[in-house]
Amino acid sequence: MLKGKRSTIPAFTKGSDGRAAPLTRQCTMDYKIEPIRQKVRELLGVKPRGRVPAGAHVEQWIGISTDEAARMKPSRDAWCEHRWPLIEMRMSRWDCISWFEKRYPGRVLAKSACIGCPYHSNAAWREMRDNDPASWADAVAFDEAIRAGFAGNRGSIYLHRSLRPLPEVDLRTAEDLGQINMFINECEGMCGV
Numbered sequence: 001m002l003k004g005k006r007s008t009i010p011a012f013t014k015g016s017d018g019r020a021a022p023l024t025r026q027c028t029m030d031y032k033i034e035p036i037r038q039k040v041r042e043l044l045g046v047k048p049r050g051r052v053p054a055g056a057h058v059e060q061w062i063g064i065s066t067d068e069a070a071r072m073k074p075s076r077d078a079w080c081e082h083r084w085p086l087i088e089m090r091m092s093r094w095d096c097i098s099w100f101e102k103r104y105p106g107r108v109l110a111k112s113a114c115i116g117c118p119y120h121s122n123a124a125w126r127e128m129r130d131n132d133p134a135s136w137a138d139a140v141a142f143d144e145a146i147r148a149g150f151a152g153n154r155g156s157i158y159l160h161r162s163l164r165p166l167p168e169v170d171l172r173t174a175e176d177l178g179q180i181n182m183f184i185n186e187c188e189g190m191c192g193v
């Protein structure tokens with residue numbers, strides 16, 4: 001990210017209708033897409049603001065599964081071609097988890113999302129609170145720090161869509177609340193029902 005530039009994450013604030021509304025997201029571009037692009041340019045030996053030489057060709061593999069096919073986008077650079085090997089192999093998120101469990105039994109898959117990502121499901125927050133106290137403390141501190149606004153956004157801002165401080169959010173499961181959970185894993189919102 002450029003020095004001095006401020007980037008927004010999709011944290012929640014109260015919208016004009018009184019409901020939780022996410023802030024415009026710049027973080028994926030600033031923290032993920034652009035740093036990777038800069039690194040690829042560096043590997044090509046291109047100076048900052050320099051032109052990529054004619055004829056240069058980069059194939060960039062992006063690990064999204066069939067559940068996330070909507071995220072497939074071509075590169076904005078003519079010298080870079082995007083490929084999605086998991087989609088080419090028709091692998092879903094569940095296929096990837098099964099593949100990993102078969103080959104690396106007992107090992108836990110590392111997560112790629114930022115600790116304080118407002119897109120975390122309740123299950124993800126709960127897992128962090130119960131099994132990763134250092135990350136949870138980090139997220140709680142960050143949630144408090146953004147409350148008064150950041151990057152030009154004023155007002156009460158929260159990491160959780162309930163518009164409550166993280167430690168006060170009810171993260172209980174359906175079973176904890178005495179309801180039957182029809183899903184083995186939390187619904188990803190992809191099933192269309």
Ligand code: SF4
Pocket residue numbers: 009010025027028031032112113114116117118119
């Ligand atoms: S994981 Fe969340 S906070 Fe991190 S870059 Fe992606 S959207 Fe932004």
